Amino acid sequence: MSTWTAVLTASVLAFVLKYLGYVVPARWLDGERTTRVTSALPIALLAALVAVQTFTGTGGAFVLDARAAAVGVALVALALRAPFIVVVVLAAVTAALLRLAGMS
Amino acid sequence: MTAAALEPQRRRQVLRQAASVAVATGAYGISFGALSVAAGLDIWQTQVLSLLLFSGGSQFAFVGIMAGGPTGAVAAVATSTLLGVRNGLYGLQVARLLEVRGLRRLLAAQLTIDESTAVGVAQPEARAGRLGFWATGGGVFVCWNAMTLLGAVVGDQLGDPRTYGLDAAAAAAFCGLLWPRLKSRDAFAIAVVAGVIAVVIAPHAPAGVPVLVAAFAALIAAFWGNAHRDPAAPHHGDGEDGAAPGTTGPREARP
Numbered sequence: 001m002s003t004w005t006a007v008l009t010a011s012v013l014a015f016v017l018k019y020l021g022y023v024v025p026a027r028w029l030d031g032e033r034t035t036r037v038t039s040a041l042p043i044a045l046l047a048a049l050v051a052v053q054t055f056t057g058t059g060g061a062f063v064l065d066a067r068a069a070a071v072g073v074a075l076v077a078l079a080l081r082a083p084f085i086v087v088v089v090l091a092a093v094t095a096a097l098l099r100l101a102g103m104s
Numbered sequence: 105m106t107a108a109a110l111e112p113q114r115r116r117q118v119l120r121q122a123a124s125v126a127v128a129t130g131a132y133g134i135s136f137g138a139l140s141v142a143a144g145l146d147i148w149q150t151q152v153l154s155l156l157l158f159s160g161g162s163q164f165a166f167v168g169i170m171a172g173g174p175t176g177a178v179a180a181v182a183t184s185t186l187l188g189v190r191n192g193l194y195g196l197q198v199a200r201l202l203e204v205r206g207l208r209r210l211l212a213a214q215l216t217i218d219e220s221t222a223v224g225v226a227q228p229e230a231r232a233g234r235l236g237f238w239a240t241g242g243g244v245f246v247c248w249n250a251m252t253l254l255g256a257v258v259g260d261q262l263g264d265p266r267t268y269g270l271d272a273a274a275a276a277a278f279c280g281l282l283w284p285r286l287k288s289r290d291a292f293a294i295a296v297v298a299g300v301i302a303v304v305i306a307p308h309a310p311a312g313v314p315v316l317v318a319a320f321a322a323l324i325a326a327f328w329g330n331a332h333r334d335p336a337a338p339h340h341g342d343g344e345d346g347a348a349p350g351t352t353g354p355r356e357a358r359p
Contacts, residue, residue, distance in 0.1 A: 001177035003170065007149050010166055010184040011156035017188045018159075019213040021195015022204075036326040038190045042161060043291050044298035044322030045187055046282040048315040049168055051299035052306055053275035060306030060314070070272035074279050084280045085132045091276030095269030 066098035110231050118223075118232050122239035125219050129160070130247020132277075136163055137255020139274050142265030143171035147256045154252040158245065159217055161281055162187040165315075168274050172311030179312020186319055194221035201225065201233045215241030290325070297321045 001009075054071045057063035070091040077087045110118075133154065140150035145167060153163050162184040169180035195216045201224055204212050215238070224237030262268055286292050298318040305314040 001174075001181075003145060003149055003174060003177065006166075006170070006177040006181050007145070007152055008156075010162070010181045011152065013181065013185045014157045014159055014162055014188040014191070015214060017185070017192040018195050018216045019210070021192040021197075021216065022199045022209055022213055024192075024196070026196055026200075033326070034193075037323060038193055039285075040291075040294055040322035040326040041189060041319060042187055043282065043285050043294045044319050044325075045165065045183060045315060046161065046278050046285070047295035047298040048302035048318035049165055049183075050275055050278040050282060051302045051318075052314055053168060053271070053278060055303050056306045060309065060311070062303060062307070066269070067272040067275055070269060071275050071279060074276035078279060078283045083128070083131075084277075085135060087280045088132065088135045088273045088276050092269035092273035095272035096267065097269075099266065099269070 065104045066095040069098055069103075070095040110229070110235065114229075114232055115235065118227060118236045119239055122223055122236055122243050125223060125240050126243025126247045129219055129244045130251045133248040133251030134255035134258075135273065135277060136160065136167075136248075137252040137257075138259030138262075139164070139255075139270060139277065140167040140252075141256050141259040142262070142270040143167040143274075144173075145170060147253075147260060150256040151249070151253055154249045157184065158214060158248070159184075159188050159191060160248075164274070164277050164281065168278065169312040169315065171271075171274070176311035179310065179316055183312060183315050183319075186316075190218075191216050194218070197221065197225055198237060201230060202237065212237075212241075215245060217241065217244065219244050294322055294325045297325070 050071070052060075054067050055062055055064065057065075073094045074087045074091040077090050082090070136154070137150055140153065140163075141147065145153075150167075153166065157163055157166070165187055166180045166184040169176045169183055195213060198212065198216055198221055202208075202212055220237045220241035223240040224233045227233040227236050259265075259270070262270075265271060282295060286295060298321045301321055302314040302318040305317050309317070
């Protein structure tokens with residue numbers, strides 16, 4: 001799948017999901033189990049993305065490098081209630097400085 | 105209440121809330137733009153994601169997986185789509201509030217994200233709710249797209265993204281999206297299990313697939329876990345928590 005195909009497919013599917021909410025009868029999706037699945041799903045997906053982006057290198061091998069330190073800094077910033085953009089910039093700066101200092 | 109016109113003071117109040125959410129959210133459209141070009145997408149592809157896909161969590165996930173190479177395209181689409189499922193549920197709530205048909209319904213659907221839903225359903229009166237939804241959705245759309253373009257253009261000039269720590273910034277962005285959802289012990293447990301599963305599988309699966317497999321941890325937890333309460337309900341409207349379009353739950357799950 002080319003990048004453009006992926007971009008457009010993801011966009012169409014995202015819109016279809018949004019639109020379904022407006023046309024599907026509410027009772028189809030009501031229920032505690034649906035609510036639990038839909039709140040748990042983004043947690044698992046985002047946590048998995050954090051883990052993969054932080055700890056894996058080429059070919060998916062486990063790697064401990066500047067990214068882990070940067071994410072540590074990001075978590076501290078989040079605990080201190082820093083805004084999203086500050087968290088992201090702090091992580092980038094941490095990784096950039098560590099690499100400047102010779103870390104991989 | 106529905107038929108009565110909104111008092112000017114209430115109107116200003118709702119619009120101010122919408123504006124603050126739009127500016128706060130738009131501000132890190134800039135990080136999306138930069139991360140997207142760092143992941144190998146061009147400026148046009150990046151901008152089309154913000155215009156058409158328009159759901160922050162899905163967009164960050166999409167480019168995050170595409171960064172692993174074009175082999176991850178299918179997984180990128182799948183992950184983006186799974187993250188977009190909750191927008192459908194928001195639509196369900198917002199549809200009752202808006203009562204729109206035809207073209208306006210298509211437009212409303214496109215603007216149905218965490219922020220617009222949150223501001224909309226948080227208003228006590230239906231009229232204010234409708235104003236809140238449209239103002240927030242439209243405001244976030246404009247700010248998010250403008251900042252995406254800025255981020256993409258700047259990011260394009262940078263060269264090797266690793267030099268600037270942009271790979272770490274991507275990981276931090278996912279942390280920022282995840283953080284407001286970790287409100288319960290169950291939510292935290294799901295996150296840890298999913299993270300471990302993804303890392304363990306990563307060496308043995310193509311890019312993006314570990315994330316999808318980890319999503320099953322969520323489904324299992326949701327089916328067997330006991331009452332995993334309200335993890336997706338960060339406070340909203342004050343623009344202080346890291347919220348991208350489509351990344352944090354509305355304050356109230358039901359209107």
